[in-house]
Amino acid sequence: MFSFTITHRDGSARTGIISTSHGDIKTPAFIPVATKGTVKSLLPEQVEALGFDAILANTLHLHLQPGEAIVEKMGGLHSFSGWKKPLFTDSGGFQVFSLGEKRQVDDDGVTFTINGSPQRLTPESSMQIQRTLGADLIFAFDECLEKNADEATTKVSLARSHAWAVRSLAEFKILNSDGKQALYGIIQGGRFPELRAESARFISALDFEALAIGSIFGNPKTESLALVQPVMKILPEEKAKHLLGIGAVDDIFTYVELGLDTFDCVLPTRLARMGYAFIRPESGGKVENKFRLKMTAAFRDDGAPLDRHCACTVCTTFSRSYLWHLHKAKELSFYTLMTLHNLSFFSTLLEEIRGAIEKGEFVLLKKEWVERT
Amino acid sequence: MFSFTITHRDGSARTGIISTSHGDIKTPAFIPVATKGTVKSLLPEQVEALGFDAILANTLHLHLQPGEAIVEKMGGLHSFSGWKKPLFTDSGGFQVFSLGEKRQVDDDGVTFTINGSPQRLTPESSMQIQRTLGADLIFAFDECLEKNADEATTKVSLARSHAWAVRSLAEFKILNSDGKQALYGIIQGGRFPELRAESARFISALDFEALAIGSIFGNPKTESLALVQPVMKILPEEKAKHLLGIGAVDDIFTYVELGLDTFDCVLPTRLARMGYAFIRPESGGKVENKFRLKMTAAFRDDGAPLDRHCACTVCTTFSRSYLWHLHKAKELSFYTLMTLHNLSFFSTLLEEIRGAIEKGEFVLLKKEWVERT
Numbered sequence: 063m064f065s066f067t068i069t070h071r072d073g074s075a076r077t078g079i080i081s082t083s084h085g086d087i088k089t090p091a092f093i094p095v096a097t098k099g100t101v102k103s104l105l106p107e108q109v110e111a112l113g114f115d116a117i118l119a120n121t122l123h124l125h126l127q128p129g130e131a132i133v134e135k136m137g138g139l140h141s142f143s144g145w146k147k148p149l150f151t152d153s154g155g156f157q158v159f160s161l162g163e164k165r166q167v168d169d170d171g172v173t174f175t176i177n178g179s180p181q182r183l184t185p186e187s188s189m190q191i192q193r194t195l196g197a198d199l200i201f202a203f204d205e206c207l208e209k210n211a212d213e214a215t216t217k218v219s220l221a222r223s224h225a226w227a228v229r230s231l232a233e234f235k236i237l238n239s240d241g242k243q244a245l246y247g248i249i250q251g252g253r254f255p256e257l258r259a260e261s262a263r264f265i266s267a268l269d270f271e272a273l274a275i276g277s278i279f280g281n282p283k284t285e286s287l288a289l290v291q292p293v294m295k296i297l298p299e300e301k302a303k304h305l306l307g308i309g310a311v312d313d314i315f316t317y318v319e320l321g322l323d324t325f326d327c328v329l330p331t332r333l334a335r336m337g338y339a340f341i342r343p344e345s346g347g348k349v350e351n352k353f354r355l356k357m358t359a360a361f362r363d364d365g366a367p368l369d370r371h372c373a374c375t376v377c378t379t380f381s382r383s384y385l386w387h388l389h390k391a392k393e394l395s396f397y398t399l400m401t402l403h404n405l406s407f408f409s410t411l412l413e414e415i416r417g418a419i420e421k422g423e424f425v426l427l428k429k430e431w432v433e434r435t
Numbered sequence: 436m437f438s439f440t441i442t443h444r445d446g447s448a449r450t451g452i453i454s455t456s457h458g459d460i461k462t463p464a465f466i467p468v469a470t471k472g473t474v475k476s477l478l479p480e481q482v483e484a485l486g487f488d489a490i491l492a493n494t495l496h497l498h499l500q501p502g503e504a505i506v507e508k509m510g511g512l513h514s515f516s517g518w519k520k521p522l523f524t525d526s527g528g529f530q531v532f533s534l535g536e537k538r539q540v541d542d543d544g545v546t547f548t549i550n551g552s553p554q555r556l557t558p559e560s561s562m563q564i565q566r567t568l569g570a571d572l573i574f575a576f577d578e579c580l581e582k583n584a585d586e587a588t589t590k591v592s593l594a595r596s597h598a599w600a601v602r603s604l605a606e607f608k609i610l611n612s613d614g615k616q617a618l619y620g621i622i623q624g625g626r627f628p629e630l631r632a633e634s635a636r637f638i639s640a641l642d643f644e645a646l647a648i649g650s651i652f653g654n655p656k657t658e659s660l661a662l663v664q665p666v667m668k669i670l671p672e673e674k675a676k677h678l679l680g681i682g683a684v685d686d687i688f689t690y691v692e693l694g695l696d697t698f699d700c701v702l703p704t705r706l707a708r709m710g711y712a713f714i715r716p717e718s719g720g721k722v723e724n725k726f727r728l729k730m731t732a733a734f735r736d737d738g739a740p741l742d743r744h745c746a747c748t749v750c751t752t753f754s755r756s757y758l759w760h761l762h763k764a765k766e767l768s769f770y771t772l773m774t775l776h777n778l779s780f781f782s783t784l785l786e787e788i789r790g791a792i793e794k795g796e797f798v799l800l801k802k803e804w805v806e807r808t
Contacts (some may be wrong), residue, residue, distance in 0.1 A: 099760065103767040107748075128760045130738050136756050146751045296682075363505050379517045383509050386765040387472065387501045394770050 063243035064198075064271050066302035066323075072419040073182060073416055074294070074321040080272075080302050081240060084140060084149045087115040089302070089323040090415055092309065092408040094331060098123045099133075099143040102331050103397040104405075106144040113409040116199070116213035118150035118326045121142070121155035121191055122183070126176060129170050130194035138196030148388055151197040151327070153188045153230070153248075156276070159206035164367070166206060169222060185229040189245075193237040201232035201274060206247045209279050216252035219320065223250045224264050244271040249293055252277065253306075258289050262296035273297055275322075276303040282316040294320045311340075311353045311411065315428045318415055338387055340407035344371040349432050353407075361386035374406035378386035436570075437617035437644050439696075445792040447667070452673050453541035455521045455571035456615060457513060460488040460509060462675070462696040463788055465682065465781040467704060469678075471496045472506075472516040475704050479517040480534075485775070486782040489572070491523035491699045492516070495556070498510035499549060504566040511569030523699070524570040526561045526603070529649070529680065532579035536802045538572040540578060541596060548653055558602040562618075566610040570755050573577050574647060574679075575603035577621045588719075589625035596623045617644040621695050622666055625650065635669035646670055647677040648695075651701055655689040660770055684713075684726045684784065688801045693790055703781050707773035710762055712753040713780035717744040722805050726780075736761035748778035 063083050070077045080087040092110060095103050096117040105210065108410040109117060124133060136142040139149055158165065162174030162181070171184030187202035195316050204223040205217060218284035227247050234245045247270035251257035265273060275293060278286045290305075297303060302323050308314070309327020317325070330340060340347065347353035347369075355368065367377035376385075376399045388396035411431075436456050453460040466476050468481060469490040474482050482490060497506060500502035509515040513522055529560070531538065535547030535554070544557030555662070561576035561687035577596040580589060598619050607618045620643035624630035638646060648666060651659045660808045665676075670676060675696050681687070682700020691713040703713060712721065720726035720742075740750035741758065748760075749772045784804075 098764045098766060100766050100768045103771075105768060105771060108754075127763060128735065128756065132756060132808070135736055136738055136754050142754070142757050153715075188711070223778075357573060361514070363500065363508055365509055379479075381509050381515070383501065383505060384515050384517070387515075389507075391471045393471060394472050394767055395473045395478055397767050398476075398478060398771070 063241060066246055067250045070194050070420045072422045072424040075318050076321060076420050077416050077419045078323060083200050084148045086150050088416060090318045090412055091324045092412045093118045093326040094405055095326055095328045099139060103401045112405050116148040116153065117145055118149060120157055121151045122196060125191050125341045138186050138288045148199065150199040151192050151195055153203040154183050155204040156206045158183055158193060182353060185226040186233045189230055189233040189237060197319050198243060200414045200417050201320055202227045202248050206277055207252055211252050213254055216254055216257055217289055219253055219423035220257055222263055227265055227268060228351045246270060246272045246274040248274045248276045250276050255289060255292050259292050259296060262293040266297050271300040274306050276306045278305060282313050284424040287316055290320060292315060300317040310351050312432045313372055315432050319428065331401050334404040335397050339368040341369045343434060345369045345431040348434060357386060361432060376403040436513045436614060436793050443793045445795050446705055449694060450789050450792045451696060457519065457571050461789060463691045463785055464488060464697045465780055465785045466697055466699040467764040468699055468701045472512060476774045482661050483520065485778050489523060491525065493530055494524045495527040498564050499567060502525045503564045507567045521572065522570040523572045524565050524568055526574040526576040527556050528577040529579045531556055552735040558599040559606045562603055562606040562610060562739045574619045575600045575621050577623055577649060579650055580625055582626050586627055586805050589627055589630055591631055593623055593634055596694050600638055600641060619643060619645045619647040621647045621649045625647050626662065628662055628665050632665050632669060639670050645675040647679050651678060651681055653687050660689055663690060663693060685722050685805045694770050702771040703777035704774050707777040708770050712741040713777050715744045716744045716804050717805060718742045721807060730759060730762060741776055747776050749776040774805045
């Protein structure tokens with residue numbers, strides 16, 4: 063079962079509800095990444111308590127270890143991981159590109175190695191693995207390219223991704239006769255607006271239940287907005303839309319304004335482990351510093367919380383001094399606390415965005431966040 | 436404020452309540468170790484939710500980093516660490532012995548180095564540091580010896596530990612004029628029952644609010660029982676008694692039976708991180724296997740929980756297969772989940788022990804746990 067209902071509109075921005083057999087996702091939503099079936103350093107109950115409705119796990123990682131057969135034997139990824147709410151898996155297309163060595167792409171699929179071990183993924187096998195893992199929301203298998211790939215290369219690749227989209231959908235329809243899963247088609251097209259538009263027309267003409275935009279990089283103001291904007295004008299308004307791998311604060315404002323509904327990104331969790339805390343505008347967070355505060359030795363005797371204007375359990379309980387101490391001591395609880403804070407930042411941000419859209423005040427909120435200096 | 440009230444007796448075993456200004460400790464109690472001010476891999480709220488009334492932090496570690504002045508500036512160790520309930524610190528005596536390099540003991544104190552940096556602790560400085568850290572329950576500064584130290588060496592050392600006990604107490608009385616903290620005297624005497632008895636007489640004659648037995652090693656049946664038993668006959672019944680660094684399951688039964696009230700040990704947390712799960716007798720835990728199950732590759736596709744007879748959140752949510760996957764993937768949540776399970780095992784064990792004492796059934800419970808084969 064899958065449905066998407068738009069509940070409020072504010073310009074092109076909208077709130078909505080994605081319904082799955084594991085519950086609802088209030089949109090716009092940030093989806094924390096649980097690469098190997100766990101949001102790094104957190105337990106499922108902690109992720110849920112932060113207010114997240116869904117997480118996204120990586121198909122290739124789980125295929126490599128423990129393997130989808132084990133996950134299936136354990137009752138599927140929900141039961142295996144202890145996450146009871148809606149669950150996404152990606153298709154593996156991006157991970158083949160980012161992790162695969164000796165990649166050889168042919169029209170049927172991709173052959174590559176991981177730590178020397180030979181691997182192959184095709185649209186069909188990606189669908190089969192994702193079916194076996196059992197997430198609610200899954201993605202078509204596509205080809206990802208270098209950010210700066212030229213137009214000729216991108217054209218060839220796009221034709222292939224389109225053929226793979228058709229094959230992904232066909233395989234999905236066979237596997238998903240019970241309607242348990244929903245499949246997202248992915249718009250590609252590199253850095254070429256005309257190819258992006260072509261992809262938007264092609265993918266939206268297919269029978270995908272929801273849509274995603276892949277391979278968007280760079281500063282939204284100067285680079286990626288020009289790629290996403292024409293795509294959004296073509297895609298059917300009523301379908302849920304995911305922006306893959308995006309999660310900077312200004313990105314989220316830019317793309318919510320265009321009508322994107324969900325976002326996944328490793329940034330808040332990865333930066334947490336590296337000692338970066340996200341901070342709100344009231345505490346000096348702005349586009350220029352990417353809303354980030356790097357821990358420094360000045361935290362050593364600083365009794366303030368990470369962010370005075372943050373209401374998360376970390377900021378209401380612990381000082382910068384304690385976090386610095388844990389960081390220096392390499393205590394495991396350091397990673398947990400920083401991750402809790404950063405994910406709380408994004409959970410709260412998206413909650414504020416949904417509230418602003420409901421009140422018709424999205425532009426005002428955007429101004430407060432990304433247009434102050 | 437400090438008080439200890441015995442609430443039930445069952446032979447020499449007893450239940451009781453240690454009261455501090457941060458709340459009560461129901462005894463017998465296992466006290467998890469929070470070496471550097473955090474129980475490794477857990478947050479304070481998780482430790483509290485497991486049912487623990489108190490934790491124990493290490494004075495020497497906190498003295499070295501961040502230093503007691505920082506902890507004091509942050510409002511003391513409770514506020515710094517986010518642990519709101521009763522808190523112990525040790526004296527540093529054992530850590531000087533286990534971590535100090537180039538140790539030179541003189542009658543006034545100990546000079547040593549840590550990572551090349553020169554350090555010195557005396558009874559007075561240990562009391563001052565512990566006062567500054569601000570735990571509720573603190574320990575006198577003593578000298579710890581090798582397990583196999585000979586009688587002559589032990590005699591000299593014991594005389595020194597006794598002199599240091601007197602000095603610890605004198606310094607404590609100056610610092611603790613507000614009565615916020617309570618000081619435990621420590622019985623030493625190595626592996627010589629007569630020296631242990633001498634120490635018990637000497638320390639119990641001093642004005643300590645509670646008592647502890649230090650440097651107990653080895654199998655309780657064949658080695659350490661003979662050292663603790665005569666001591667317990669000498670110590671005044673009404674005082675709370677702590678056994679330092681002890682926490683094997685059979686140790687706990689042996690010493691609760693003799694009237695010990697509290698125990699601290701890194702075993703459940705350290706073994707958790709190494710992949711050992713504590714298991715109950717119903718699941719095959721026994722003295723011979725130390726109530727431990729080592730994770731193995733056989734867990735890979737094992738859908739059972741760590742312990743079928745354990746009601747902890749880990750065992751009711753996650754399979755051995757998932758834990759093995761997290762272990763292989765070196766995910767931080769692996770350490771958290773294993774620690775939660777192992778500490779839950781000890782929390783439940785001590786709860787069952789208290790319940791058995793209240794019903795006059797301690798010997799029966801001991802039989803079920805440590806006398807089956």
